[in-house]
Amino acid sequence: MRLFGMKAEKTRSGLIKSFLEDNYVSPGYPGIGDLENRGREEIIIKLATAGGYQGQELEEALDSLHLFVNVMQDGDYVLTADDEWVYLGDLGDYFYIDLHDSPEDGTAHRRGVTWLKSLPRTEVNPAIEALLHAEAVVTQYTGVLPAAKVELWLAEQTAPGGAETTQAHVKVDEATIAEALAVLKEALHSPDAERRERAAAAILQYAK
Structure with missing residues (x-):
């Protein structure tokens, strides 16, 4: 089991609401077609052929798409956030929807998500805070995860006096x-x- 961060604001504003209501995440990058069973070499060819990606931007797009399509697996965990809240979900398989493959939409590359928990950003465990500030659209957490379930670990905050903090419900x-x-x-x-x-x-x- 692994943990990943998704930067919704890097693709299009207002996506968090769509992610939560329709139970998916998407890294964006329209116009390159279905990437199922496509390795890094094929993905970079598709990006280069589509145009609009060069130099560092091309490398960042390749890294994010490779993580999203090939490294993420069913049962891994994902974090995404808006200005105030962090949302944790259990990832499903990659799938592609041609209907959403346009610059205006840009959410053709998807993974289903079962949303498990939301927390105020101020209560997120500092050990994974870097995921929320990463520049890349998709980032993999490289630290050591605890043996406990990730959703419990993120929420294990203790207030002064030993009382547990109140957990927020996912806003869906x-x-x-x-x-x-x-x-x-x-x-x-x-x-x-x-x-x-x-x-x-x-x-x-x-x-x-």
């Missing part, structure tokens, strides 16, 4: 939460034992 509508819970309940019957465990942990965490 009730219909979206119900839909996400339905997906998790279905995952409880998956033949994959690890997937069942993650689904159970997410449901129990939501119920707290």
Whole structure:
């Protein structure tokens, strides 16, 4: 299990709301087509052919897309943030939607997300704060993650006097939460034992 940061503001303003309501993340980079099963060499050819990317910008686009398409895996974790809140989610597989492959939209490259928790930015563990300030669109956390579930680790803040801080709820509508819970309940019957465990942990965490 790995942890990644996503910079929504690097692609288009207002994306956080879309990410949360429609349960996905996207790094942007329209106009290069489906990248499923495409390695670094093929991705850089697609970027160069599309035009508009040169020098450092080309390298940054390549690194972000390679992380998003090939390094991220189903079951890894992602952080994204707006000015006040940080949102933690459980990642799904990469997929491509041609309908959204335009400069105006730019969210054709996607991974589904089950959103688990939100926290005020002031309460995020300092050890992963660098993810929220990285210049790249997609960044992988390279430090040592604790054995505990990441969503619990991020929230383990203690107020003066030993009292635990109050955790904020993810700012999404009730219909979206119900839909996400339905997906998790279905995952409880998956033949994959690890997937069942993650689904159970997410449901129990939501119920707290």
